[in-house]
Amino acid sequence: MHKYLFLFIFFISLGVHAVDTILVNGKIITVDDRFTTVQALAIKNQRIVAAGASADIRKLADANTNVIDLRGRTVVPGLLDGHSHWIRAAEHDELRFDGVTTRKQALAMLTERVRAAKPGEWISVLGGWSEEQFTDDAGGFPLAELDKMAPETPVVLQAIYLHSYLNTAALTAAKIDEATPNPPGGTIEKDASGKPTGIVRGAGGVAFVAARIPKLVDEAHMANTRKLVTYLNSMGITGWGDAGGRGMTAAHYETYRQLAERGDLNARVFWTTIRQPATPEQADKVIAEIATLKPFQGNDYFDHIGWGESVYAPVTTQLLRVQKEVKPDALAQMGRIATALAQRGIYVNSHVEMHGPIDQFIATYEEINKVHPIKGLRWSFSHLDQVDDKQLERMKRLGMTAQIHSRPLIQGVRMHKVHGDAAWDMPPFRRVQDSGILWGLGSDATAVTTSNPFYTLGFAVTGKMVGGHHVNRQSITREEALIAHTRSNAFILFQEANIGSLQKGKYADLLVLDRDYMTVPADQIKDIRPVMTMVGGKIVYEAKR
Ligand SMILES: [Zn+2]
Numbered sequence: 001m002h003k004y005l006f007l008f009i010f011f012i013s014l015g016v017h018a019v020d021t022i023l024v025n026g027k028i029i030t031v032d033d034r035f036t037t038v039q040a041l042a043i044k045n046q047r048i049v050a051a052g053a054s055a056d057i058r059k060l061a062d063a064n065t066n067v068i069d070l071r072g073r074t075v076v077p078g079l080l081d082g083h084s085h086w087i088r089a090a091e092h093d094e095l096r097f098d099g100v101t102t103r104k105q106a107l108a109m110l111t112e113r114v115r116a117a118k119p120g121e122w123i124s125v126l127g128g129w130s131e132e133q134f135t136d137d138a139g140g141f142p143l144a145e146l147d148k149m150a151p152e153t154p155v156v157l158q159a160i161y162l163h164s165y166l167n168t169a170a171l172t173a174a175k176i177d178e179a180t181p182n183p184p185g186g187t188i189e190k191d192a193s194g195k196p197t198g199i200v201r202g203a204g205g206v207a208f209v210a211a212r213i214p215k216l217v218d219e220a221h222m223a224n225t226r227k228l229v230t231y232l233n234s235m236g237i238t239g240w241g242d243a244g245g246r247g248m249t250a251a252h253y254e255t256y257r258q259l260a261e262r263g264d265l266n267a268r269v270f271w272t273t274i275r276q277p278a279t280p281e282q283a284d285k286v287i288a289e290i291a292t293l294k295p296f297q298g299n300d301y302f303d304h305i306g307w308g309e310s311v312y313a314p315v316t317t318q319l320l321r322v323q324k325e326v327k328p329d330a331l332a333q334m335g336r337i338a339t340a341l342a343q344r345g346i347y348v349n350s351h352v353e354m355h356g357p358i359d360q361f362i363a364t365y366e367e368i369n370k371v372h373p374i375k376g377l378r379w380s381f382s383h384l385d386q387v388d389d390k391q392l393e394r395m396k397r398l399g400m401t402a403q404i405h406s407r408p409l410i411q412g413v414r415m416h417k418v419h420g421d422a423a424w425d426m427p428p429f430r431r432v433q434d435s436g437i438l439w440g441l442g443s444d445a446t447a448v449t450t451s452n453p454f455y456t457l458g459f460a461v462t463g464k465m466v467g468g469h470h471v472n473r474q475s476i477t478r479e480e481a482l483i484a485h486t487r488s489n490a491f492i493l494f495q496e497a498n499i500g501s502l503q504k505g506k507y508a509d510l511l512v513l514d515r516d517y518m519t520v521p522a523d524q525i526k527d528i529r530p531v532m533t534m535v536g537g538k539i540v541y542e543a544k545r
Pocket of ligand 1: 083085243309444
């Protein structure tokens with residue numbers, strides 16, 4: 001009897017505690033299993049406690065409740081980018097050409113930054129754009145023009161990871177002159193008299209230049225981490241899977257970890273360990289490290305979920321260079337590392353793009369699965385630009401997931417030069433969607449494409465790159481795209497209990513949009529901006545009115 005009385009009082013006391021925040025009078029796209037739309041949500045202790053009609057949700061509020069009247073606006077779950085490289089990006093306070101469609105506008109932004117620059121400060125754009133996205137002039141940035149605009153401030157403009165434009169101040173600061181030899185994998189372009197022209201080409205060349213740009217450290221790095229997260233919040237990102245990248249160090253992760261620990265990280269970041277062993281001896285070292293790895297020791301804002309995207313450097317392909325297969329001995333080393341991960345039950349995401357290597361990776365995983373079952377570990381492949389139906393079936397049998405990216409947003413025209421008309425099916429959004437495999441959308445930002453998630457959504461729906469060229473014929477519906485950018489990525493990131501849809505029990509991570517994602521003309525999806533972004537019930541971004 002006493003027991004029931006206690007329970008009764010307990011429930012009453014729950015009832016009298018009003019909720020923290022309610023959002024009413026909206027078109028709230030919950031992205032639950034039935035893609036339900038509701039008018040209102042109630043939030044308490046960071047999580048959604050009720051969803052439904054405005055009149056019912058209002059009853060949960062009291063005088064202390066923050067009431068947000070959506071006035072008919074559309075709300076969607078916070079967008080989760082399944083695969084990006086933003087942890088590393090905080091090392092530089094970059095200027096970004098995300099979604100900029102004219103060279104004129106790019107130059108205006110650059111001029112503004114140069115004017116505001118402190119003495120000795122570098123202005124850099126480290127990828128995320130290509131000349132082909134500019135509708136007025138795709139001719140690049142000549143040295144004389146950059147020098148006129150920035151006579152003293154070093155300027156580096158890196159297009160994708162293909163080449164960098166430098167002004168004379170940057171060449172001087174980077175100590176690049178007539179005598180500088182070409183770096184491995186790159187070319188310092190020189191004129192007839194042997195003088196550098198300001199253009200450095202090749203992946204090795206852009207890496208050589210980027211390595212000369214001073215990195216932010218300590219407080220400046222921390223401040224820039226916060227600035228970057230706010231920038232991402234302003235575009236609609238509330239969480240991402242981070243695939244690391246070249247040159248990652250413990251310091252890159254440290255600012256995010258510290259912010260998360262003190263409840264100050266305004267996005268959720270789930271990262272994988274990246275190591276790029278290139279010899280069997282280096283693979284041995286990595287295998288020893290895997291034996292002691294302990295993922296999932298973080299919190300709901302910052303956590304380590306496994307391994308990837310590079311497993312063994314010699315099997316890593318590059319889509320702008322046709323590759324029919326990877327070398328069998330390199331594949332065997334990849335298999336050794338993957339076996340070690342399977343043995344420990346650790347998640348791995350592998351970068352694999354072209355048809356032949358996809359076959360080789362799947363065959364390797366099928367062999368591993370016979371000894372150390374991987375089904376249940378949610379192993380995934382990133383990119384999959386040339387995946388076919390048979391391969392998707394085999395991946396499904398292994399319980400794998402697929403991460404598909406929007407790189408043609410800036411690379412579409414170049415991909416066509418390399419792959420011909422087959423490029424129009426890369427990546428094959430429609431095929432992947434119809435296969436029934438669980439798959440998520442991501443940008444693979446910052447170098448290889450724009451960071452804006454509404455560009456990713458718009459691209460999956462229209463097939464048009466930044467600037468308007470139609471470069472993909474595998475379009476999907478906006479509903480399918482939104483699911484892939486929210487709920488499905490939550491599963492891939494092991495967060496399906498916490499985020500990905502606006503449902504009772506999940507965190508209140510959401511966007512109030514300036515227009516309706518479901519009804520705006522398809523060509524305008526890319527232009528949608530949040531007027532408010534919320535993470536864990538906290539407003540982390542509000543558009544200036
Ligand atoms: Zn990547």
